[in-house]
Amino acid sequence: MAGRSRRRRWHRYAGWLFALPALLFYGVFELHPIISAVNYSFYKWDGIAATKKWVGFANYVAALTQPQQLSSLWHAIVFIFFFTVLPVSFGLVVAASLRTVKAGAYGTVARTLVFLPQILPGAAAGVAWNWMYSKDGFVNTVLHWVGLGSLARGWVGSFTFALPAVGFVGTWLSTGLCSVLLMAGVGNIDPVLYEAARVDGAGAWHQFRRVTLPGLRQQIGVCVTITVIAALSSFDVVFLMTQGGPGYSTMVPGVEVYNLAFNDYQIGSACALAVVLALLVIAVVAPLQRFFRADDSEH
Amino acid sequence: MLHDHGARLPRTSTARRSRVLSTTAATLLSASVALAGIASTSTAAQASGPVVIKLFSGSGTVSLNQALADGFNKSQHAVKVVLMTVPDADYNTALPRDLRTSAGPDVFAPSALVQEVTDGEVLNLDKYASRYGWAKKFSAQALAPGRVSSKGVIGRGPLYEAGGQAGVVTGIFYNRALMAKLQLHVPKTVSQFAAELATAKAHGVTPIIASNEDGLTGHLFDMLLGDYMGAQGIDDVIDNVPGSNLDNPDAVAAANKLASWMSSGYFNSDANAIQQTQSYQEFGAGDGLFMVSGSWIEFGGNFPKSFSYGMMPFPPLTPGGPYVGMESNDLAFSISAKSTHQDQAAQFVNWLSTPAAARVVVGVGGGNAYGLARIVPPALNQSLKAQTENVYQLVQRDNGVLNWLQNQGPIVNSDFPPQLQLLMAGKTTGAAMVQKFAADVTADRQATA
Incomplete structure (x- = not known):
């Protein structure tokens, strides 16, 4: 009896033992930095001095009231349109269009071309697009070719166009991922459903609306979650292309956190903004997750 | 420090051997003396090598700083300056962190002098200013940018940054x-x-x-x-x-x-x-x-x-x-408060105040304030x-x-x-x-x- 009880106890703890290394890593590299960041957010500290000055919620008040920090949060929300809405929409169009050519060489080439931007690091894409947006770059050259030379400008230096110009790079990067995920989802939809719809007289639009869209809810949920997080926590593309400028017109929380921490030596303010950003991500993503899960259970 | 590793290891080895030999028979005494003698000779040879000091450099100023290090290293053999290079974009963020440790740079161009002085990372150079006579060599105006008062005012108080006068304009x-x-x-x-x-x-x-x-x-x-x-x-x-x-x-x-x-x-x-x-x-x-x-x-x-x-x-x-x-002064540097070779670092900073150092700066294309050209x-x-x-x-x-x-x-x-x-x-x-x-x-x- 005693032996069996000892064995049961061992079995109960053996799992934890196997998980211990991973838990240790999680504790050291995830939990500890998060707790430290929350702790620092209540202090005025330059990141170097031995002493820190307790300021309570002052850094949070600044994050939510200072126009510069507040506008960075707004820009992150605007980026959801470029990083999420457009890529998912394009992805759906691509998936629906390529549904019929999913097999064969043409389908493979098409999928590869669509996915290609996804394998590029954001930093590389930022540099490349910066060249393309420059005065003598590809975008302005094309505008001159088609007789729209009057529209040519330094796109990332324009207060009006810098945010959409940078946002479009996010669209370009995310469309590949969304397209591939949605194309994989389309492949899992039973062809009989399309056939039945056709027999019932459904055209391409109705097939898309009544068969493709409901069948892709799970994949759309994944796309939306990933790209919304990418939009809200964007850093590399903005940092490489504009560093938040001109003025503060493309400033996003990721770049602002970097500036506060490593240019202004305001670790407390940087941590407070980072915590606000994390809470914003949770506040936006959690309802989305619930929405797509609820739809799953309904179907 | 680089040279410490070279010097400390043989010393430990010698001590261990000595402890072992002291417990052996008297007949081996002469052998132990001989061994100790060989070991100590080896230690002395390694300890007599140059003291290595690290000069913090951004990647964009490597050619200039390497030329300064080479110029100094050629002028004497007791101290060797080596570069500790970081990308320019990382200079301001890496320097404060590196200055917190004795493994950091000995000599550096401050990125935010007042901040670094306030944080206790920079050595007060007044001692070396009087040892090397910098106050007589340079005008008060020339040394002013390297002074920081206890209230964080530049131009007043102790000297924390010194060197020559040469750079870009x-x-x-x-x-x-x-x-x-x-x-x-x-x-x-x-x-x-x-x-x-x-x-x-x-x-x-x-x-x-x-x-x-x-x-x-x-x-x-x-x-x-x-x-x-x-x-x-x-x-x-x-x-x-x-x-x-x-x-x-x-x-x-x-x-x-x-x-x-x-x-x-x-x-x-x-x-x-x-x-x-x-x-x-x-x-x-x-x-x-x-x-x-x-x-x-x-x-x-x-x-x-x-x-x-x-x-x-x-x-x-x-x-x-x-x-x-x-005008930047490419020859103005500070010494880390954590440096274990402050005297040698000061020796390098003093060399930077010589016309030879100014000529190095001119050689890589900067202007100079040494009157090499007539106004x-x-x-x-x-x-x-x-x-x-x-x-x-x-x-x-x-x-x-x-x-x-x-x-x-x-x-x-x-x-x-x-x-x-x-x-x-x-x-x-x-x-x-x-x-x-x-x-x-x-x-x-x-x-x-």
């Missing part, structure tokens, strides 16, 4: 072909300069090529501040001298002058969209008449070999007034090198050496690009920009008080 670079074509001359006042900008514009030539994504129209703003406020006036603001404040009529006038040139279309249309490197390409392609920058643009083959350009000083406000310009009136027909050295010395002669306003503190450094971009786009005024800089500095000081 800011001024106006011009396209020689366009200058001749437009029949323009060296402007003697800011008004004459403005007239030349208007002439260029009228002839369809972009008057000034500038990059403003990185806020480098700030070079022009800094020199206008020097003209309107006087070198001492703006330096007092930057050095946080009590009672000084950027929010004053002269600074507003300087900012308004810059704003008026921006609104007149005197800059390249894509200034807000480009960084320094791209501005080199446009200037080198002959797209504009002037570029207001520093003599660092002469290093590293930034322009096509066929492109001919010259340099002239930024003009004073009134005829015959003092020339102003920002002459600025002229268009001199060589670029002669013009650069002349500008450096004209500014020195007129006590017109300016610091960059961005060096007032990290907060101003962060404000600079966006505010100048807003000014370029006409979305802020000169007065509002100056007030923003002043207000942010005040708020930052209050928060840290």
Whole structure:
């Protein structure tokens, strides 16, 4: 009896033992930095001095009231349109269009071309697009070719166009991922459903609306979650292309956190903004997750 | 430290052997003595090697710093300077962290001197100043930028940064072909300069090529501040001298002058969209008449070999007034408070105050303040090198050496690009920009008080 009880106890703890290394890593590299960041957010500290000055919620008040920090949060929300809405929409169009050519060489080439931007690091894409947006770059050259030379400008230096110009790079990067995920989802939809719809007289639009869209809810949920997080926590593309400028017109929380921490030596303010950003991500993503899960259970 | 590893290991080995040998029979005593003798000889040989000190360097200044290290290493053999290099973009963030450990650099160019002194990371050099006689060698004005008071005021208090006087200088670079074509001359006042900008514009030539994504129209703003406020006036603001404040009529006038040139279309249309490197390409392609920058643009083959350009000083406000310009001192360094070889580091810093070190700087293309060239009136027909050295010395002669306003503190450094971009786009005024800089500095000081 005693032996069996000892064995049961061992079995109960053996799992934890196997998980211990991973838990240790999680504790050291995830939990500890998060707790430290929350702790620092209540202090005025330059990141170097031995002493820190307790300021309570002052850094949070600044994050939510200072126009510069507040506008960075707004820009992150605007980026959801470029990083999420457009890529998912394009992805759906691509998936629906390529549904019929999913097999064969043409389908493979098409999928590869669509996915290609996804394998590029954001930093590389930022540099490349910066060249393309420059005065003598590809975008302005094309505008001159088609007789729209009057529209040519330094796109990332324009207060009006810098945010959409940078946002479009996010669209370009995310469309590949969304397209591939949605194309994989389309492949899992039973062809009989399309056939039945056709027999019932459904055209391409109705097939898309009544068969493709409901069948892709799970994949759309994944796309939306990933790209919304990418939009809200964007850093590399903005940092490489504009560093938040001109003025503060493309400033996003990721770049602002970097500036506060490593240019202004305001670790407390940087941590407070980072915590606000994390809470914003949770506040936006959690309802989305619930929405797509609820739809799953309904179907 | 590098040399410590070499010296400490044999010592430990010797001690262990000695303990073992002391317990053996007397017949082995002679052998133990012999062993100890061999070991100690080996230790002495390794300990007699040069003391290695680490010089912190950004990747962009590697060639200069390596040349300085080589020059010093050749001048003596007891101390060896090696470079500890980080990417330029990481310099300001890596330096404070590295200074917290004894494994960090021994010698470094401060990124934020007041901050680093306040944090106790910089060695007080007063002892070495009297040992090497720096106070007799240099004027009080020359040493002032390296002094920091207990209240964080630069120019007063103990010495924390020292060295020689040689480096880059800011001024106006011009396209020689366009200058001749437009029949323009060296402007003697800011008004004459403005007239030349208007002439260029009228002839369809972009008057000034500038990059403003990185806020480098700030070079022009800094020199206008020097003209309107006087070198001492703006330096007092930057050095946080009590009672000084950027929010004053002269600074507003300087900012308004810059704003008026921006609104007149005197800059390249894509200034807000480009960084320094791209501005080199446009200037080198002959797209504009002037570029207001520093003599660092002469290093590293930034322009096509066929492109001919010259340099002239930024003009004073009134005829015959003092020339102003920002000058970096490539020979000014600090010593880490954590350095375990402070005496040797000071030896290197003292070598930097010699003409030999200044010649190294000149050799890699910087200006110099050692009177290697005779001061002459600025002229268009001199060589670029002669013009650069002349500008450096004209500014020195007129006590017109300016610091960059961005060096007032990290907060101003962060404000600079966006505010100048807003000014370029006409979305802020000169007065509002100056007030923003002043207000942010005040708020930052209050928060840290």
